[in-house]
Amino acid sequence: MSWGRRLPSTLAAVLLGLWGGVAGACTKPVYLTFDTGHMGVADGVADVLRRHQVPVTFFLASERTRTGGHSLDEQWAPWWRARVAEGHAFASHTWDHWVLVPGATVSGLTDAGVSGAWRFKATQGAQRGHTITADAQAYCEQLRKPARRLQEMTGHRMAAAFRAPAGRTSESLLEAARGCGFEHVGWSPAGFLGDELDSTRFPNEQLLHKALRDIRAGDVLVAHLGIWDRKEPWAPAVLEPLIEGLKARGFCFRTLREHPVHGAAFARTAPLDQAGR
Numbered sequence: 001m002s003w004g005r006r007l008p009s010t011l012a013a014v015l016l017g018l019w020g021g022v023a024g025a026c027t028k029p030v031y032l033t034f035d036t037g038h039m040g041v042a043d044g045v046a047d048v049l050r051r052h053q054v055p056v057t058f059f060l061a062s063e064r065t066r067t068g069g070h071s072l073d074e075q076w077a078p079w080w081r082a083r084v085a086e087g088h089a090f091a092s093h094t095w096d097h098w099v100l101v102p103g104a105t106v107s108g109l110t111d112a113g114v115s116g117a118w119r120f121k122a123t124q125g126a127q128r129g130h131t132i133t134a135d136a137q138a139y140c141e142q143l144r145k146p147a148r149r150l151q152e153m154t155g156h157r158m159a160a161a162f163r164a165p166a167g168r169t170s171e172s173l174l175e176a177a178r179g180c181g182f183e184h185v186g187w188s189p190a191g192f193l194g195d196e197l198d199s200t201r202f203p204n205e206q207l208l209h210k211a212l213r214d215i216r217a218g219d220v221l222v223a224h225l226g227i228w229d230r231k232e233p234w235a236p237a238v239l240e241p242l243i244e245g246l247k248a249r250g251f252c253f254r255t256l257r258e259h260p261v262h263g264a265a266f267a268r269t270a271p272l273d274q275a276g277r
Contacts, residue, residue: 001160002144003069008090012247015226016198024055025252026252026254026258027217027250027252028217028250028251028252028253029218029253029254029258030191030215030217030218030220030221030246030251030252030253030254031054031057031094031217031220031221031254031255031256031258031259032054032056032057032221032223032253033056033057033058033059033163033185033220033221033222033223033246033256034057034058034059034081034222034223034224034225035058035059035061035163035165035222035223035224035225036058036059036060036061036062036063036071036072036093036224036225037063037066037224037225037226037227037228038063038064038066038071038225038226038227039063039067039071039076039225039226040065040066040226040233041225041226041233041234041235041236042225042226043079044077044235044236044239045235045236045239046074046082046083047227048235048236048239048240048243049086049088050086052240052243052247054219054243054253055086055087055089055253055255056087056088056089056228056253056255057088057090057091057255057256057257057266058083058085058088058089058090058091059090059091059092059093059162059163059185060072060090060091060092060093060122060146060149060150060158061092061093061094061095061096061097061099061146061165062095062096062124062125062127062145062146062149063097063124064124065072065073065226065274066226070124071225072146072149072150072153073170077154080119080150080153080154083151084154084156085157087255088255089159089255090150090156090158090163091158091159091162091163091185091256091265091266091270092143092144092146092147092158092160092161092162092163092182092270093142093162093165094128094133094139094142094146094162094164094165095124095125095141095142095145095146095149095162096122096123096124096125096133097122097123097124097125097129097165098121098123098132098139098165099119099120099121099123099124099164099165099166099168099207100118100119100120100144100164100165100166100168100170100173101118101119101120101121101131101218102136102168102170105120116135116136117133117134117135117136117138118134118170118172118173118229119131119132120133120134121130123165126214127131128167128228136179136180137274139173139176139177140176140177140179140180140182140274143162143177143180143182143270144180144270144271144272144273146158147270147271147272148272151200151272151275157269157270158269158270159256159257159265159266159268159269159270160182160183160265160266160268160269160270160271161179161182161183161184161185161223161256161262161265161270162177162182162183162184162185162267163184163186164184164204167186167187169184169186175187178187179240180271180274180276181268181270181271181276182270183219183262183264183265185262185265186220187219187220187221187222188216188218188219188221189222190214190215190219191219191220191221191222192222192265193207193211193214193221193222193234193242193264194207194211195207195222195223195224195230195234195235195238196224196229196230197230198229198230199230199232200231200232203232203236204232204238206233207234208238208241208242208245211238211242212242212245212246212249215246215251217251218260220256220259220262223235223239224252236264244269
């Protein structure tokens with residue numbers, strides 16, 4: 001990883017332009033994304049991406065790790081610096097991985113005219129396992145905290161985009177997020193790579209076959225940097241043959257900076273405070 005941290009930003013940009021093929025020659029793009037996790041597979045993922053020259057988009061939350069810390073602590077700061085140097089893209093996944101409770105919008109309106117509060121299951125942090133009620137201001141702070149932490153660790157500004165944990169959103173929540181500068185990015189139906197599923201019922205070989213069969217050009221793919229409940233880790237075991245198989249079928253990999261819809265959010269930097277700075 002030391003070589004990655006030493007790469008000048010200009011050289012990293014040149015490498016990014018070369019990753020996935022000659023610039024401008026990508027006619028069947030797919031957009032591989034990773035949400036944070038227990039980080040037990042992070043080094044293996046980074047190795048595969050580097051060897052196959054695949055740029056991805058990372059969505060960052062402060063998730064507990066196998067080493068007793070969290071995914072954005074000082075232990076992992078060098079890892080994130082190396083990923084920045086390699087030219088990957090970055091967005092928010094909420095600091096404490098707040099999962100929206102379906103149908104749980106709390107009545108009331110803010111001055112902005114959107115629902116005033118929502119209920120979430122906090123899956124990380126001090127309130128892990130508890131259902132909490134939070135308003136738009138609190139949710140926006142959850143979006144901003146990973147952006148501040150990425151800048152602290154790497155000096156890099158995160159994109160003005162986020163992914164709601166478990167993909168759960170509502171129109172009012174999305175409107176609240178847009179009000180503080182963040183646009184949501186989900187994933188394509190075929191892009192759900194299945195690494196969160198039970199490995200007894202959904203073994204790696206089955207997940208790989210399904211992905212290679214169903215993925216189409218333009219799809220946004222989602223995987224994780226380690227899932228606690230999966231006994232047979234998906235990455236890097238499936239990641240490498242998936243990349244090789246997709247490339248053999250003429251696909252190329254791009255970050256969400258190049259996405260025809262989401263690229264606009266990735267062209268902006270995430271606000272770090274309530275004033276939008």
